[in-house]
Amino acid sequence: MILDGKTPTGPIEKTWDKHRFDMKLVNPSNKRKFKVLVVGTGLAGGAAAASLGELGYNVEAFCYQDSARRAHSIAAQGGINAAKNYPNDGDSIYRLFYDTIKGGDFRAREADVWRLSQVSNNIIDQCVAQGVPFARDYAGYLDNRSFGGAQVSRTFFARGQTGQQLLLGAYSALSRQVKAGTVKMRERTEMLDLVVVDGVAKGITCRDMVTGEIQSYWGDAVILATGGYVNVFYLSTNAMGCSVTAAWKAAKKGAFMANPCYTQIHPTCIPQTGDHQSKLTLMSESLRNDGRCWIPKKKEDCEKTPGDVAEEDRDYYLERKYPSFGNLAPRDIASRAAKEQCDDERGVGPGKRGVYLDYATAIERVGEHTIKERYGNLFEMYEKITDENAYKRPMRIYPAPHYSMGGLWVDYNLMSNIPGLFVLGEANFSVHGANRLGASALMQGLADGYFVIPYTIAGYLATVTPGTVTDEHPAFKESKEQVQTQIDTLLNIKGKKTVSELHRALGKVMWEDVGMARSESSLKHALQRIPEIRDEFWNNVNVTGSGNELNQQLENAGRLADFLEFGEILATDALHREESCGGHFRTEHQTEDGEATRDDENFAYVGAWEFKGNDKAPELHKEPLKFENIKLAVRSYK
């Protein structure tokens, strides 16, 4: 099937305005009759729930954390992009649009990205109005910094905690609506199924994580803003609770999973110290603005204290390979370069999986004080974890899975192929193509939540009669039974392996075979191993406790069960995509000097997978990508 993204036609700069005018509206007095379920309360979900509640819709919002304020958007450090051009350095909506398309390696829809760039400016204004304490200069105006992959300063930031501040802004707006009674907030509630009635999304089934009660909720539309899936790698920078579950349950009900192979590996994370590691910590990419990446030229120098490696024996590999961008090369390039150096056995630190990020030159140039001002909190965080002082000794960094560009397929209205199911933020596939630029995730989440969904959902709701299906429909009972059955099954296996042991096993396969560099043989190996681990899981997992109490083992087991199915789709997508682009690198498709080669002729499309069951191959649906405003070009950061 050829998918239709329903993008508006005409000159790109008019698309969003025209579309907004063309869409139907819901009469203000009718809005409260429509019930909208919002799953996830991060930047996208929180902003959407707050904005829709304010518009007058009857909103119910769900999150698995104990408070909406804890969604993982909170951990984003670096900043948020906007085409304000405050620094007068040549930025524009068009340039942000161009950079995002190019940065995404020409695998995103032009119109979606244009819209994102256009509303980026409104986001900054919105957040300022909420009292988000963005960094300011001495004259009191908003400060900007440059960020990986961009040559203009368009990144707004709030110290090293931009995600936190933006999320708290959205959370405050949400809190206002909860108080006003327009949003009902349900915390510690995990969505475990999507209820589809006659092909239309009409509700969700959840587990109350405190009492274990399985409960269904009906709505005239369902919004998933449930984040990304890189915990499929076990070790990632995502929070422990981040999972693919909500999205995957939708996929099992017929929603297409688009481009799952586009995963972003972040170059500046703190390396793993041992098998006990439960997650990896990211340090803002802004670190690369002043740090220089190097590794010893000679293998025998790797064990030495970094200060003892002579200047001429150091390989500043990013500066060497990418002279114009140097240490600011985009994330995928920087990550892969680090992996290559370590594969060449020149890595440093425990397990030799690490490269140095050195501030000596920068400290000499601008002084330790300035470096402290810029990165103080990051250096502090590094020291807390590694017990090393990065002012005195280069940091050790290594790439880690960080973000998923792929996600549920959505059209221009952010609606999936299941009518009534909308997907926002990282959970959808829409704007980042095959690779996301720094400081763009926050932009997308808030754009989707504040400025896109309030319009596009009206276009859908105007076509449906509110409350036609409620939780009295038999589909809800059926869904609850299904969820209960899975829980009972998991609890009754009583095998020998713990959930985390099996998750580690999956993660190892995913990281080694489907990680930064993928080959046909590694992917085939993964496609053989994943079902094996899945079988072992369903036969030999040990889930302690019962279903009617707070049971973290059960929660984790459910999430792992979904990763074990989803991982296979991810690997299948990676195997089918016979090209290298953005976060997807196939070793067969590279130039002689190791650069990714894209195949625009055969792969300039969105690959959206329809799940057909574990015993059947998933079906691929394609949405061709047209580039009418930006010329397809080889991405070069040399």
Place this chain on the structure above:
Amino acid sequence: MDLTLHVWRQKGPKNNGKLETYPAKGISPDMSFLEMLDEVNEGLIKNGKLPIVFDHDCREGICGMCSQTINGRAHGGQERTTVCQLHMRSFQHGDEIFIEPWRARAFPVVSDLIVDRSSLDTIMQAGGYTSCHTGGVPDGNAHPIGKPVADYAMDAAECIGCGACVAGCPNSSAMLFTSAKVAQLAVQPQGKIEAKARVINMTDALQAEGFGNCTNHLECEASCPKGISIKFIAKLNREYIKTIAG
């Protein structure tokens, strides 16, 4: 290293809890405190026992989910450190470690080390926002905000809402939490407009939720993993005086 843990176990909100003792053997100094608990849990599961449940999520010190009183100090009491950032290198072979949930009437225990902190959300809902609509706001640079003011607001805004201030406070008061939001918004032009109603509504909510009163012990500041200063409580008091004075 080998350690002995004394962990608060409580099946549910209505059950009685007590401290149980568990050995933690072969712990690496590179582990985080939560990774140590993960390890202990793996052992408990293998022995057919129920693992210890505790709140955690980002494991990088920003989400505010983790909440444990370790050896009598919220988050273990290291400066600017949450439980997830606490590393086992701060402990020594043979140490006895007491792990308890936050204790406060406003934070009832849900299970083991997990407490219900929705009372903090309620305080936020009482006024921890500016009443701006989505859209229709002026340009971000329309109201310049001096750098010192922006920095002050950011210092206050760093609060992660973990509740350590309450857990540490001998009165179980959430005044530091409340004041951080009041102060952050009061100094910015966008938040000034509603400052008077905010300070009254948020402190009233604090009281109604069953938190104690602030008596300036300063324990909150010492317990805060983000180093939020009690100067914000002073600011809240100023805001309150201004409001009462008319």
Place this chain on the structure above:
Amino acid sequence: MHLTQSTVGRKLLMAVTGLLLVGFITMHLLGNLSVFAGPDGINAYAEHLHDLGPLVWFFRLIMLALFVVHITLGVQLSLENRTATPVNYSIKKRMKTTFSSESMLYTGLILLAFLIYHLLHFTFQLTNPEISAHNLPLDAAMRPDVFTMVVLSFQKVFVSLVYIVGMLALFLHLNHGLSSFVQTFGLNNGPSQEKVTLGGKLIAVGFLLAYIAIPVLILARFVNV
């Protein structure tokens, strides 16, 4: 009335009444120290006070009101704080909380008990009638001989001890109360906290030393009848 019921309002009232009471103990101290000037000092002072007549009673009523507000709110707030923490930690280490700040209720109650004793002793002159100004002969200037009453009283070890204990409680109470006032009135900007705490402590020490100087020096026979 928000001020008398809210958490911050009551804290402000505690601070204001507390400060006014500090004002009182300052005046009182200055008067007391006139004991070192001999009978001409304190007896003259007592007579002046007495001559104020109804004004003294007016002043006493205000004092009573301040005490009632301060004590009622203090007890009320302390009880609320106790209910706010129904279960104690099996181990609790305080990082910044001081003995002073934690014992405000107790030191306050000790002060109340002391105050009652003090009033019975010197104002109503019921505890040691044999050496009370009522029963002692007038002094050379035909004034009630407060000086002799004070000196004879403090020559009794038990009486002096009661006063010293009372003043220790006052010290602990002020040690927290004074710096707490600054914070409550929003006069603290963060870095000033250490200085405020130190300032509060020094003043509290000053009160302690000045007040206990009287029984101690009398006990040590530096002051005699």
